[in-house]
Amino acid sequence: MNIIIGQAATGDKFYIRKKLIEKLWKTVESGNNILVAAPRRLGKTSIMLYCQESPIKNYEVIYIITESVNNQNEFYRKLVKELFDKLKASKRITNFLQKLSFSTKIISIGPEGISFENKEIDYYEEFRNIVELLEIQEYNLLLMVDEFAQTVENIMQDEGNSSAIKFLESVREIRINPKISKKIQFLFAGSIGLENIVSQLNAVSTINDLYSFKVTPFTKTEAVDYINTIPLKNEEYIFLSDDIDYLLTRLEWNIPYFINIILDEIEKICDEIDNKKISKEIIDKAFEESLKNKMYFEHWHTRLRKSYKKNAYNFSKKILNLAAEDPFVTKAEISDVAVGLEISEAYKDILNALEYDGYINNQEDKDKYVFNSPLLKAWWFNNVTN
Numbered sequence: 352m353n354i355i356i357g358q359a360a361t362g363d364k365f366y367i368r369k370k371l372i373e374k375l376w377k378t379v380e381s382g383n384n385i386l387v388a389a390p391r392r393l394g395k396t397s398i399m400l401y402c403q404e405s406p407i408k409n410y411e412v413i414y415i416i417t418e419s420v421n422n423q424n425e426f427y428r429k430l431v432k433e434l435f436d437k438l439k440a441s442k443r444i445t446n447f448l449q450k451l452s453f454s455t456k457i458i459s460i461g462p463e464g465i466s467f468e469n470k471e472i473d474y475y476e477e478f479r480n481i482v483e484l485l486e487i488q489e490y491n492l493l494l495m496v497d498e499f500a501q502t503v504e505n506i507m508q509d510e511g512n513s514s515a516i517k518f519l520e521s522v523r524e525i526r527i528n529p530k531i532s533k534k535i536q537f538l539f540a541g542s543i544g545l546e547n548i549v550s551q552l553n554a555v556s557t558i559n560d561l562y563s564f565k566v567t568p569f570t571k572t573e574a575v576d577y578i579n580t581i582p583l584k585n586e587e588y589i590f591l592s593d594d595i596d597y598l599l600t601r602l603e604w605n606i607p608y609f610i611n612i613i614l615d616e617i618e619k620i621c622d623e624i625d626n627k628k629i630s631k632e633i634i635d636k637a638f639e640e641s642l643k644n645k646m647y648f649e650h651w652h653t654r655l656r657k658s659y660k661k662n663a664y665n666f667s668k669k670i671l672n673l674a675a676e677d678p679f680v681t682k683a684e685i686s687d688v689a690v691g692l693e694i695s696e697a698y699k700d701i702l703n704a705l706e707y708d709g710y711i712n713n714q715e716d717k718d719k720y721v722f723n724s725p726l727l728k729a730w731w732f733n734n735v736t737n
């Protein structure tokens with residue numbers, strides 16, 4: 352089947368979520384700076400890469416990933432570099448590059464990139480100068496920063512909270528500078544929630560100008576359409592709509608990552624028994640088999656270990672254990688756990704983070720939290736609870 356598991360889906364493996372992408376561009380066109388709000392593995396990077404490849408008419412897109420960046424200067428250095436690469440590649444802008452080399456610390460712009468005067472450069476200043484000088488009329492630049500929250504977290508860990516706050520303030524200053532915002536808009540995304548990190552820093556005001564854009568799981572219609580048009584394209588499988596429906600109902604939380612994991616297991620089982628007819632039994636077996644792939648689910652656990660220390664981590668684990676053992680965990684139980692672990696103040700933030708990061712929700716009943724995904728719930732029960 353035509354699927355990819357793990358890496359961002361691109362090219363003929365990428366299912367174009369037309370409505371969602373149109374909505375995203377509309378939000379961009381209204382002039383917003385955007386924070387993509389979505390749990391991990393929902394398809395954020397894939398969407399960004401698609402937008403970079405196929406932007407709408409009046410936009411040029413720059414995509415950068417800043418996961419390993421751990422200081423402010425490095426962040427802006429990366430921005431400057433990518434901006435240049437983009438400008439160089441874009442024919443509309445060549446004159447500007449000549450002019451620029453006289454007005455900033457740049458000494459040359461060649462095929463290998465740009466070089467600067469040989470001294471300590473404040474790339475934040477450099478970035479601001481360059482964008483302020485930039486003359487573009489007919490289009491805007493959309494700068495997509497993937498794994499931005501990871502950068503903030505890196506700075507917190509390496510240089511402390513106050514540096515991280517200063518960094519967030521610098522990025523905000525750039526966004527709200529009218530000379531810059533007319534030309535460049537930002538979109539931030541990442542597999543860890545920026546809101547959670549910023550609220551740990553007590554610095555929500557540094558991101559309150561961002562428009563929160565939600566990426567939701569596939570709707571049932573999208574999921575059916577996806578399965579039929581991409582993984583099954585040019586394949587001989589017999590997969591009746593009733594059985595596709597059965598798969599999606601079992602999955603409940605229809606994120607493409609989980610759909611692909613199950614389809615991959617189905618393919619392996621079919622290969623083994625040399626049968627192309629996908630039955631409910633095969634689907635059930637595929638669910639079972641998928642749980643043996645530690646790698647697919649492990650990051651949901653390791654992420655918590657990394658984010659939280661001691662009792663905060665114990666709290667998150669305990670809540671998920673309870674939700675994995677039983678059909679749900681109640682608000683009262685949650686608050687009892689928090690009191691027992693002596694985090695009755697801090698626990699609400701952690702609970703919010705568990706919701707935001709896609710582990711649990713209380714949408715059906717405000718008093719009861721359940722796992723979003725029965726698949727993740729089963730994995731958690733087998734590997735963490737027990």
Ligand SMILES: Nc1ncnc2c1ncn2[C@@H]1O[C@H](COP(=O)(O)OP(=O)(O)OP(=O)(O)O)[C@@H](O)[C@H]1O
Nearest residue numbers: 355357358360366391392393394395396397542607
């Ligand atoms: N539009 C899509 N079409 C097909 N498969 C997709 C699509 N979006 C996501 N996937 C599946 O989900 C996986 C994760 O996608 P992607 O890396 O884009 O998600 P993400 O939200 O950026 O994840 P993370 O939160 O870990 O950064 C892909 O490997 C692929 O299996």
Ligand SMILES: [Mg+2]
Nearest residue numbers: 395396541542
């Ligand atoms: Mg990603």
